Amino acid sequence: MSYYYYKMKTLNVLYLFLVFLPGGGFMLELQPSDRLIVKQSGDQSSFFISCRGVSGLERNVVWRSDKGHISAATADRVHLEPSSTGGIDLVFRWLEPQDQGRYSCSQEGSSKHFDLVVVQSLDFKDTPKIQMVQLGAENYRLKCSISGFPYPTTTWKVKGKNIRNNLGKEDKSAKYVMDGTDLLIRNVEKSDEGRYMCKAVQTVRDTDESESVLFQDFKDFIIDLKIEQSPEWLDTNTGQFYGFVTGRANLTCQAEAQPPPVFSWLDAQNNPVTQGEIYNTEHKSTLVLQVTHHNIFGAYTCIAENIHGRLEKVVMLSEGAKPGTPxxxxxxxxxxxxxxxxxxxxxxxxxxxxxxxxxxxxxxxxxxxxxxxxxxxxxxxxxxxxxxxxxxxxxxxxxxxxxxxxxxxxxxxxxxxxxxxxxxxxxxxxxxxxxxxxxxxxxxxxxxxxxxxx
CATH class of the missing domain: 2.60.40.10 (Immunoglobulins)
Incomplete structure (x- = not known):
């Protein structure tokens, strides 16, 4: 036998030693080689994982997922195709939540795998921005509906303080208590009206002993809480107004309510006012009267009402004197x-x-x-x-x-x-x-x- 024959035989033995493991399996290689890969759902950028085994036997490389068969049709969103550097590539044109799972590559009894985590972004889409509760309610649940994967942890910020889930004994005397992702408000008062922040944090940690953070994201959502109440007068005047013939008189009343009050006016005979003009804002009503004769003077009733109650206030328009010219x-x-x-x-x-x-x-x-x-x-x-x-x-x-x-x-x-x-x-x-x-x-x-x- 020639020297060339012995040299080739020696190289073949060395090759077989390099590509076979002691246990009889082939030496497979994944690129990238991460055990856990974290990607964002909806990410429109494609990515792929290469699996390379024994040179010349690329066709024997097999990809599987825990959900079943993987297509070889290159037009599919998730598919297999030959790698430009040898082996078979697992290609994702873009990611969807159902792509999460374990993917394994094998060849001639040897196998390697990786786990794909598909992060679904945080979303408060079902949470009302404005929420309303009636004054005096014993308990009210301020809703914060949050979706996402991994499922987030939730905290609330109320009047500068952070409210968290207490896994221990519930404090029944606490004003604010978390119940799941919602915030429970006890004994609703007017001072509870205002802005509340619901904050959600999602974290992906490595599965090894280090539990290092591989991904983290947070979002917050501002909620305006309105306290519903029956009308209450805000007037500081005594209900006495003045005018003079040929002049114009302004009669006003002010009331606070939630929902905002609806104003109306009655004349001295308790009939709806037909003369003059009424200008209403959220908490104030003004009746403007042109004083054309003395019959305009007298009693008028301002009414403020909403779904929770009704108020009536009698005001007087008396004849006064026109001021002198400056x-x-x-x-x-x-x-x-x-x-x-x-x-x-x-x-x-x-x-x-x-x-x-x-x-x-x-x-x-x-x-x-x-x-x-x-x-x-x-x-x-x-x-x-x-x-x-x-x-x-x-x-x-x-x-x-x-x-x-x-x-x-x-x-x-x-x-x-x-x-x-x-x-x-x-x-x-x-x-x-x-x-x-x-x-x-x-x-x-x-x-x-x-x-x-x-």
Missing amino acids: EIKPNRIFGDSIELAIKKPTADLFLQVEGFQVEIKRADLPWEKAVVHQFKLENTGVYNINGLSLQTFYHVRAKSRNKAGLSDASNIIYLKTNGETSSPLTGAPSNKVPGLHHFSSFAALLATIMSAML
Whole structure:
């Protein structure tokens, strides 16, 4: 026998030693070689596992799953195909929850496997964002429905405190107790209304002794708890309102309730109000009446009701006095603001003036476009109007305000702002008012404008 024959025989023996295990099995190799592989469900990126055995015997490599047969049709989402480096690849075009399980590769009695964990994302889809309970309920279950795999652990955050499942003895005196994933609230009070956070955490750990974390994710969900209750009055007034003939009267009532109250008004004969207009917001109702004659004065009833109860409140509209007309004059003028002196009328015998309504507009606009400022009565008699434009002509007028309504409009001031942006609160006083233009008539204003243009 030739040297070449002995060399080939020796190489064959070495090859057989390398590819056969002492127990008679082939040396198989998985790439990647992880015992536990964690993937996200719905992940649209594909991945594959290669199984390589004895070179030249790739066709004998067999893949199996604990769910049965694996397709060899390359058009299928999960299938087998020959590897470019030898062996057979297990290919996942994308992942679905049912792909989880054990997959094994074998050849000639030798076998290797890996476990695939398909993580299903956390989802609060069945949890209502707004939940409602009636005031005074002994126990209420605040729901937090959470899905996902691995099944998550759940905690709650309430008023800055973390609430967890207590696997020991239940504390029957505790205000908040977890029951599964839900939160049990005992003896519901108004103060329990507010925001609650349900937090879910899912973790995948290795199955070996280390139990190291291979995957972790969390999500939280904010729930608004509304306390249902029958209406309660919020009014601080005594129910007494005033008006005067030719004026307009505003009657109001305020109530808190959940669900929000529905408001309505009755006249002195307990019939629904047919005159006037009603403006309702969530907790307030305003009845606006045009006082065209003395029969408008009298008793009116405000009603606030919801599914839990009904409230009625009688208010009185009495005849008052129209406030006197104020006098106004500019005190100081700047580029972006003015300081206005308002003198209240002196003949207030019945209802005292409580403040002023100041209207200001650009000279080229109608009064319907005026900006309205409401001021309370100040001992100084000086009121600031900000937010004006530089070098601009304005018209200003004011009305007195008392409980019965507004007075006639005052004299009109015609003025022009200057080019400086000093604040009236910080500007130094001066005998000569900077930028002041005070005109006694509209004709004088036009003459000034024309001269400025020339």
